[in-house]
Each structure stands twice: as structure tokens, then as C-alpha cells.
Amino acid sequence: MPRPRSTQISLEDTPYYHCCSRVVRRAFLCGDDKYTGNNYDHRRGWVESLILELTEVFAIDVAAYAVMSNHLHVVLHIDIETVNRWSDRDVIEQWHKLFKGDELTHKFANGQLIEPHEVARLKHTIAIYRSRLCDISWFMRCLNEPIARQANQEDNCSGRFWEGRFKSQALLDEAAVLACMAYVELNPVRAKMASTPEHSDYTSIQQRIKAAIKGEQPKALLPFIGNERAQQPKGIAFSFKDYLELVDETGRVIREDKRGAISKSAENILQRINVPAATWLKLTTDFGKLFRGPVGSVQELDNYYTHLEKRRRHFASSCQYLPFS
Incomplete structure (x- = not known):
């Protein structure tokens, strides 16, 4: 039985949440539909443009996103300090x-x-x-409803376009956030929609790489700020350069002819977040299968459920794949 969204959000534990929406009928969100012969790639542009537009309205930052053929992923950061300053x-x-x-x-x-x-x-x-304005349910509503109306109008039909509820999961620590971001941004590579992250259209990683070529970071995305600052501004406490190398090396491992082979450079990067290389491979290839609820170390998960006044520790067994700190 689905749980109320309010019982899944605990800002005391984390501002990061992974959300996923899937289409409910056979028609594709984007790409080629083998049943009708139609191509819907242009809808990916609708979704990406609206995601970036909503970051200018809500006190919610987008850390990662990927628009696939029949679903979309976003990793969101709730900026409670900004909304309270308004x-x-x-x-x-x-x-x-x-x-x-x-x-x-x-x-x-x-x-x-x-x-x-x-x-x-x-x-x-x-x-x-x-x-x-700091509610992920309203953010996803403002993302999904306009897309559904546009798609229904284009398909000359009515009814549901998306599943009844988007899925969300709390990301309780840095390892969970980075693993989920890599999982989201490598979706097109795993689905063989793209050969490399930089060729993965309508993804946050492509936006970040394009900006990096100019020596910048995308203004519409939550920035990487490094991990050794005394007074850290808002952002992901990890080196952007290391993250790009991390995603690239992880993507190489996921390839069929490279599965299970971990390079030395990847191991060095993973040591920075204290996650063994083999564990990282498991996280980034099977994130969607491993985690159906909140993600984090056992201690972070326990704190999360305590703050939500929940007795049962659902999904605790999956946390064996995350570091115990």
C-alpha cells in the first residue's frame, strides 16, 4: 500500500530525494514507438526545458536528471534556507x-x-x-501535468499519461547521493541510447560537460563545490572533476566487455567517499533494483525512521551495499 508522501520526507535527515515518473500507457514519452512508427524525441526537450524552468521558481535544486523513453529521473535538493529567507x-x-x-x-x-x-x-x-515552493510533490506536479497535457493533445486522446504517483526515495548520505546521481546519469548508456555520457542527450551530465568545456558549471543545476571548504556555499561537497572521472570510469565498467573490471583510477576516486570499488559497481548498476525506499548507511536509515516516528526499519537489508560510518 502506498505511503503518504509526508511520511517519506524528513528534512532533518536529508534535503536530497530521488524521484522517478513512468508513463502508464503504451505510447512512448520519447524515442521511436515500434507500434505506431512515430518518433517522440521532441518530448524529451519539453521535459528538460520544464525541469530547468522550475528551478527558477521553486526553492528546489536539481542535482541530476535523465529523460528516458518511458520514464524520467530527477535528483532533487530541497533548499529550505532559501525559501525561509524569501x-x-x-x-x-x-x-x-x-x-x-x-x-x-x-x-x-x-x-x-x-x-x-x-x-x-x-x-x-x-x-x-x-x-x-519547497515541496517535491508540487515540483513533480508542475513537471508532470503540463507534459501530460501536451502529450495527450499531441496523441489526440485523454486520460492518464503518467502513473498515479511518482516514486521518491530519501538519499541519506553523500555516498547515496553520488551513487544515485551516477545511476541516473548513466541510464542512457545502460539502455544503449548513448555510447558515452557526453553523448547522452537530455541529461544533466551532458549539461555539466558542455559547461565544463567553457570552464563553468550550469547555473540551473546544483553545483559541485569541492569538499575542503571551511564555509561551504550551497552545493554538492565533492570535486566536480572527480565526479566526471567517476561517472566516466563507472560507465566504462558497465559496458558489456568491461563488466567487473575496475581500473586503478576508479578505485582512487572511490576511496575519497569510502566506498569499495566492487560495492560502487553494484550500486551504480543495480541502484533501481536494490533500493525501493530511503537510501543511506544503516545508522542514517535508523535516524531517518526515528525522526519520522516509524518503528519498522523498511529496506534496511539493502543498506549492506553502503558504507557503515
């Missing part, structure tokens, strides 16, 4: 980028006088908007 006017303006709001919110945004009897209702509305 003024009431900032919250209204952010909300109006996606939704119409109401007469009262437009009065406030335009600097018009708010009557005393309207203040309480305005404050309540702003509080609701603020909570939604």
Missing part, C-alpha cells in the same frame, strides 16, 4: 511565475493597500505558497 513579496512573485494567484495576492504584489480585514487571509495564503 520575503512575503518574494514568495508571491515566485508563485505568480507559475500560477495566477488571486485578487488579493495581485494587490499585494502591485503594492496596493491591503485592508486590515484582509491581512490574516493574505498571511495564510503566503504561508501555503511558501510551503509549496
Whole structure:
């Protein structure tokens, strides 16, 4: 039985969550449909553009994404500090980028006088908007619903396009975040849709590589900030260069003629996050099979369930593949 989304989110334990949505009918999200002969690759552009657009509205960062033939992956970072810093006017303006709001919110945004009897209702509305702007359920709703409407219109049909609920899982420590990101960004390579990460269209890794050639990082994606800073800004506490090497070497291992062969350079990189090379290979090739719920070390998982006041430690057996720190 599906559990309420609120029982799966614990910001006290982690701001990182992996989400996946799958189409419900035979029609493809993108790529070639062998049944109809139609090609839907252009829909991948819809999804990628909307993902990057939503990062400008929500206090949610995208660490990784991949758009596949019948599903999509995103690794999200909830930026609770940013949403709490936003003024009431900032919250209204952010909300109006996606939704119409109401007469009262437009009065406030335009600097018009708010009557005393309207203040309480305005404050309540702003509080609701603020909570939604850092809510992954609202983020995924704003991603999936427009795509579904466009696809239904193009297919000249109605009804569900996506499964009823997107899947989400908490990523409780750095190893889980990096393993999940590599898993997501190597999806096209594993599916033989691309030969290398840089040729994996409509993925975050391709965006990062294109920016890296210019000596930059994509503004729309959560940046890598290294792991030796005293006052760390917001970002992934890992070297970007090492991450690119990590993904590339892992991708080489996944190839049929390289499966099980771990290079020395890959081992050196993995030592930085204290994950054995063989364990990393297991994580990045079978992440979707191994983990159906929150991901992290046993101790992190125990803390997560304690904060959510859950007695049973679901999915604990899968955590044997993560380091015990």
C-alpha cells in the first residue's frame, strides 16, 4: 500500500530525494514507438526545458536528471534556507511565475493597500505558497501535468499519461547521493541510447560537460563545490572533476566487455567517499533494483525512521551495499 508522501520526507535527515515518473500507457514519452512508427524525441526537450524552468521558481535544486523513453529521473535538493529567507513579496512573485494567484495576492504584489480585514487571509495564503515552493510533490506536479497535457493533445486522446504517483526515495548520505546521481546519469548508456555520457542527450551530465568545456558549471543545476571548504556555499561537497572521472570510469565498467573490471583510477576516486570499488559497481548498476525506499548507511536509515516516528526499519537489508560510518 502506498505511503503518504509526508511520511517519506524528513528534512532533518536529508534535503536530497530521488524521484522517478513512468508513463502508464503504451505510447512512448520519447524515442521511436515500434507500434505506431512515430518518433517522440521532441518530448524529451519539453521535459528538460520544464525541469530547468522550475528551478527558477521553486526553492528546489536539481542535482541530476535523465529523460528516458518511458520514464524520467530527477535528483532533487530541497533548499529550505532559501525559501525561509524569501520575503512575503518574494514568495508571491515566485508563485505568480507559475500560477495566477488571486485578487488579493495581485494587490499585494502591485503594492496596493491591503485592508486590515484582509491581512490574516493574505498571511495564510503566503504561508501555503511558501510551503509549496519547497515541496517535491508540487515540483513533480508542475513537471508532470503540463507534459501530460501536451502529450495527450499531441496523441489526440485523454486520460492518464503518467502513473498515479511518482516514486521518491530519501538519499541519506553523500555516498547515496553520488551513487544515485551516477545511476541516473548513466541510464542512457545502460539502455544503449548513448555510447558515452557526453553523448547522452537530455541529461544533466551532458549539461555539466558542455559547461565544463567553457570552464563553468550550469547555473540551473546544483553545483559541485569541492569538499575542503571551511564555509561551504550551497552545493554538492565533492570535486566536480572527480565526479566526471567517476561517472566516466563507472560507465566504462558497465559496458558489456568491461563488466567487473575496475581500473586503478576508479578505485582512487572511490576511496575519497569510502566506498569499495566492487560495492560502487553494484550500486551504480543495480541502484533501481536494490533500493525501493530511503537510501543511506544503516545508522542514517535508523535516524531517518526515528525522526519520522516509524518503528519498522523498511529496506534496511539493502543498506549492506553502503558504507557503515
